[in-house]
Amino acid sequence: MNNEVRFKKLATELSELLSKNTEHHIKRKGQFVNIDIQNEPHCLILHEGVLSSNRIKDDLLLAYITPPHIVGLHEIKRNEITYIRSYTDIKYSLIPVASAFSIINSHSLWDKVSMYYTFLFLKTIEHHSNTAGRPSLDIIIYFIEKLSNEPESVRRNISIADYITEKTNLSRSLVMKTLATLKKEGDIISDRGILIDYRTTKN
Structure with missing residues (x-):
């Protein structure tokens, strides 16, 4: 257990x-x-x-x-x-x-x-x-992982960007830019900003 x-x-x-x-x-x-x-x-x-x-x-x-x-x-x-x-x-x-x-x-x-x-x-x-003193990419990936493990009532009602910016002091522009890169590289799948799947191997 x-x-x-x-x-x-x-x-x-x-x-x-x-x-x-x-x-x-x-x-x-x-x-x-x-x-x-x-x-x-x-x-x-x-x-x-x-x-x-x-x-x-x-x-x-x-x-x-x-x-x-x-x-x-x-x-x-x-x-x-x-x-x-x-x-x-x-x-x-x-x-x-x-x-x-x-x-x-x-x-x-x-x-x-x-x-x-x-x-x-x-x-x-x-x-x-996982957040103190860590590079921004590591922090963003950590919160994507956290979001992927949230109950559906949370996952389906908040965008990835909102989830991360509400929980950190990272700028929205940095978060959006990083998410766009992760999506382009196939690490995340999203629809209208909502996380559908997460499969990154980045550390």
């Missing part, structure tokens, strides 16, 4: 437990999602749809969040670094962090919570190692 499968299994188990007996909420595409309710930190359990996580200071897109996923379980105070909003229509539950901690304690699940966040941390390390 690879790490991604183990992560999804853990996320599913924790999500089902924490969202039991909670009310489901719905947000339409493009709406901001607040998990700081009356100054009390909550965690969000995503059941359906896609969230985007963005950095507040420059609106840089940090990640797409797909179910099963828990947002905010680690926060003991308001997050002033990032914000989340619905990239598609979403269905989710909210539970106070204190209540989540109580459930985790009663079921002796801290080892699984620790493993869950270890997987998230490893994903952050992978991202950093």
